Amino acid sequence: MCGRFAMPWDPEQVADMLGLDADGLARSVTPSYNIAPGMTIAVISRMADGRSLLSGARWNLIPSWSDTDRLPYPTFNARVESAADKPTFRDAARTGRILVPMLGYYEWDAGHVPYWFHLPDDRPLLAAGLLSIWHGIPTCTILTRRAEGRCARVHDRMPVIIPPGHSYPWLTRRADTHAMLRDADRLGGEAVGLLDSHPVAPLHGDGPGLIEPVAPAPEQGLLFD
Template identity: 75%
Template sequence: MCGRFAMPWDPDELADRLGVNTNEDARSVAPSYNIAPDATIAVIRRTADGGSLLAGARWNLIPAWSDTDRLPYPTFNARVESAADKPTFRDAARHGRILIPMLGYYEWDAPRTPYWFHARDNRILLAAGLLSIWRGMPTCSILTRRAEGRCAEIHDRMPVVIPPSRVQPWFDSGTDAQTALRGADRDGGGAVRLLASHPVAPLRGDGPRLIEPVVSAPRQGMLFD
């Protein structure tokens, strides 16, 4: 799963780094090293003319057919293996494929030690996500896949990270949901080798100190080969 991540740039700086435009929804996105579900986060949407737009969305997907924005189950994550078939995510998998930019994300092992996952060169990671508009409010979910390699030693799930070279296939509206999600799952497996991780202190508050390594914890500096 992915229940916490970091995106420490304001929307204008992030849009500049990504080379995309922004909309008004993006203005409500606050930079943070400790982003939790229900926060308004930055997402990259494909526009009608084929361009890319940085927008804002609430991180907990609500399907358009729902009578309430408080579902009895969490929707901040969706399994890439089944999202195309689940009523909650089915429409978003067809028509709402997005990317969620992040510096990195956190995951906890069985003893509840948090680990910080990031690109080896600290580039912006692009996680595959799904977007649903509920009564005019954009809402979203981050797709997860089965963890592989040493990543699986920390947790059995991980976000679906899309390499930059595979962004266009993910956004291709001519690709059906099942095919797009299968492709994203494969691409996410290949992205494992791009990641590094290290243990960090329990997440409290905010700021860059949250991603500093704790040298006394096991598996410090682990690389995914």
């Protein structure tokens, strides 16, 4: 899963870094090292005229057909293996593919220790997501896949990271929805080896201190060398 991430740049900075246009909704995005579901986050979509646009969307997808924005289940993540078939995500998987820029994301191990996952040079990560417009409000989810490598040592799920150079097909290619999601899953597997990680202190508040590494706790019983 992906339930917390960092996007500490102003929308204008993100647009400049990635060569994007930005719309008015992008200004509603607040930079943070502790972004949680329900907040407005930056998303990248491809417009009909070919432009890549940075905008804002509420991080908790609401399908357009829903009578309420208070669903009885969380929708900030969607499994890439099943999103094309789930009624909540099916329409968005067909027509609403997006990318979510982030500096990195947090995941918790079985002992509730948070880990920070990021690129070693702290370039932006691009996570695959889906967008749904509910009563005129953009809402979104981040796709997840089975974790591999060092990611799997912390948690069994991870966001679907689109490696550099593969964002354009994800946003623009018109193909069978199941095929697109299978391709995204495969690309996410290729991206695993790009990530660095380290444990961090429990997430409280905000700021760059949240991603500073901390020494892992000693194993119980190992009190002396």
